[in-house]
Amino acid sequence: MMRRLFPAPLLSAALFIAWLLLNGAAPAQLALGAVLATAIPWLTEPVRVDRPRFSAWPTLVRLGFVVLFDIVVSNVRVARLILGPEARIDPRFVWVPLTIRDPHGIVALAGIITLTPGTLSSDLSDDRRHLLVHCLNAGDEALLIATIKQRYEAPLIRIFEGAR
């Protein structure tokens, strides 16, 4: 019964919270938010072909902090690159081999790579086994690949594929 009413409980919760953050927690908004949080997942059920399965919530929280920290650090680094002479910049495309198979995990990884300044995920190979990353200042390619795999991909594998 609960499963029928809420086909995607996490999505419902997220919609409800987002609605309250947007409109405040007046009683009418609580009711409207509840209606929307029930109706939207129900209506969009046919287009969600492959639903993500989350596990390892502590890892998810830790990854969030790691990403925030890296955003700050690489922002400063890229700011110095931009303000310095342009000849010092060594931009390059790097193919990063992927271990993660879950498509939602790949999207999350690509998003993280783009959000941290200095790297930009550009393309995914057709077999989804390599991610094309553009680096503003590539330097050591092997080090860059190892950093991405260890800092972001390993936690994402635990989060999206841990339950399998």
Next chain:
Amino acid sequence: MTTTFLLDLVSSALVIVGVFFTLVGSIGLVKLSDFMKRLHCPTKASTLGVGCVLIASMIDFSLAGETSLHELLISLFIFITAPVSAHLMVKAALRDDPNIPRP
């Protein structure tokens, strides 16, 4: 009174830091020479630049007596949409330049 003053100081500092990174992002957009280099600049402005201004806004509105949590939603939406728009622009750019070696 002193805590209010300190928080005012913190939010002012955050605004300045945010403005600085947004400015650097804009400078990069003008200064750098090719498309792929330029595309790195908006990610700076949209992460730390907007992030600092949003935190400052939260502190400021909390001081004024109304807790404001819209900022959390703004940053969430930016974090979801910024990579998508960057990815679309890269896709469009790579269409003209297919000489990147496949793995």
